[in-house]
Amino acid sequence: MEPLDDRELDKLLQQWQAPGAPPSLRAKVLPEQSQWWRWLATGTIRVPVPVGIAMLLAAAALLYFRTYLPTVERPTVAQPARSVSLADFQPVKQLEPRIIGKTNETN
Amino acid sequence: MTDAEFRSAFEQNEDVVYRFAWRMCGSAAVAEDIAQEVFLTLLRQPGRFDSARGTLRSFLLAVARNLALKRWRDDSRLDELEDQFAMPAIDLEGRENAEAVSAAVASLPPLQREVLILAQYEELSLEEIARAVDAEVGTVKSRLHRARENLRRMLAPLKSRNMGRSISHGTFGRS
Numbered sequence: 001m002e003p004l005d006d007r008e009l010d011k012l013l014q015q016w017q018a019p020g021a022p023p024s025l026r027a028k029v030l031p032e033q034s035q036w037w038r039w040l041a042t043g044t045i046r047v048p049v050p051v052g053i054a055m056l057l058a059a060a061a062l063l064y065f066r067t068y069l070p071t072v073e074r075p076t077v078a079q080p081a082r083s084v085s086l087a088d089f090q091p092v093k094q095l096e097p098r099i100i101g102k103t104n105e106t107n
Numbered sequence: 108m109t110d111a112e113f114r115s116a117f118e119q120n121e122d123v124v125y126r127f128a129w130r131m132c133g134s135a136a137v138a139e140d141i142a143q144e145v146f147l148t149l150l151r152q153p154g155r156f157d158s159a160r161g162t163l164r165s166f167l168l169a170v171a172r173n174l175a176l177k178r179w180r181d182d183s184r185l186d187e188l189e190d191q192f193a194m195p196a197i198d199l200e201g202r203e204n205a206e207a208v209s210a211a212v213a214s215l216p217p218l219q220r221e222v223l224i225l226a227q228y229e230e231l232s233l234e235e236i237a238r239a240v241d242a243e244v245g246t247v248k249s250r251l252h253r254a255r256e257n258l259r260r261m262l263a264p265l266k267s268r269n270m271g272r273s274i275s276h277g278t279f280g281r282s
Contacts, residue, residue, distance in 0.1 A: 003259045004266055012262055013227050016208040021125035025139050029117055029146045046109050 108153035117146055120164055123229055124171050130224045131175040133213055141178075145170045161238040165231065168239040172221055179217055204265060211261040219254035222247050 004012065047055075108116075124145050128138035148170050149156065156166045202210065212220060221240055225231045233251075237244045 002266065003263050006255075008266060009255060009259055009262070010227075012204060012265060013208055013212075013258070015204045016130075016212070017205065018126040018129050018228065019135070021121040021142060022135070022139060025121060025125060025142055026117075028139075028143050029121075029150075030114060044109055 108149070113146075113150055113153075116149065116163055116167075120167050121146070123164060124167050127168055127224055127229060128171050128175055130212065130228065131172070131217075131221060132178065133209070137178065141171055141174045144174055162235065165235045165239045168225065168229075168231075169241065172239055175221075176217060207262060207265055208258075211258050214261070215254055215257060219250045219257065222250045223254040223258070226251055 121142065125138055125142045128141040128145075129135060132138055132141065145167050149167065156163060160166075212223065215223065218240075222236055225236045225239060226233075231239065233244050233247050236251075237247045240247065242250075
């Protein structure tokens, strides 16, 4: 019986198809894929090391400046003057002019 | 390994791992169990994967391969893993080509079967196959050559059968 050559063998072998992974496999391996709220409690966020170091240094600097540097007193701002109501001003009701002469007479 | 990375690894490799396990074991249920265990291994022990030693795909297939062989060892004698024993004859009578190929590949020794599946159906390079099966490239080449020679011999009756079919459907087959 004449054996199969490479091309014939490959062609035959390719006729044997395999199924893809069933949906049940995903359900078993990734059971919490749709539960996004779980991620809030258990998820992780990956931060690059340089970014993480920069954030730590920024937090440390902020804490240092707030704790140890003296507070700068702000100049007090002058209180605005009380507003004056023109209603307090009353015209002189009676005017009594007095003329004082040059002599030393006294009244 | 973050959740997003694991999910990506799963989505990119689930079909490859499942198909390999299915072809190795011949059972959908066993293949699913093996595939599940492969990815749970990655999830629990991500440090086992060393990118310097190979791709993630070859690592996952290596885990699948070990699980499949473990099941086979539990069911059979250990020395039948070796690829030197005589090939049993398979009956191709009444079988369609795909079924015949399935039976032929299933009758190969496991060490030949795995390299054939990875080379023929998953199109891995010899180096990737060597990493997945933990063998030298030369050993992989040798096993692949023997696997193909065995299949050539076992599937030779299909050639005359297929030729007969093509003739009956060709010029001489017109009614």
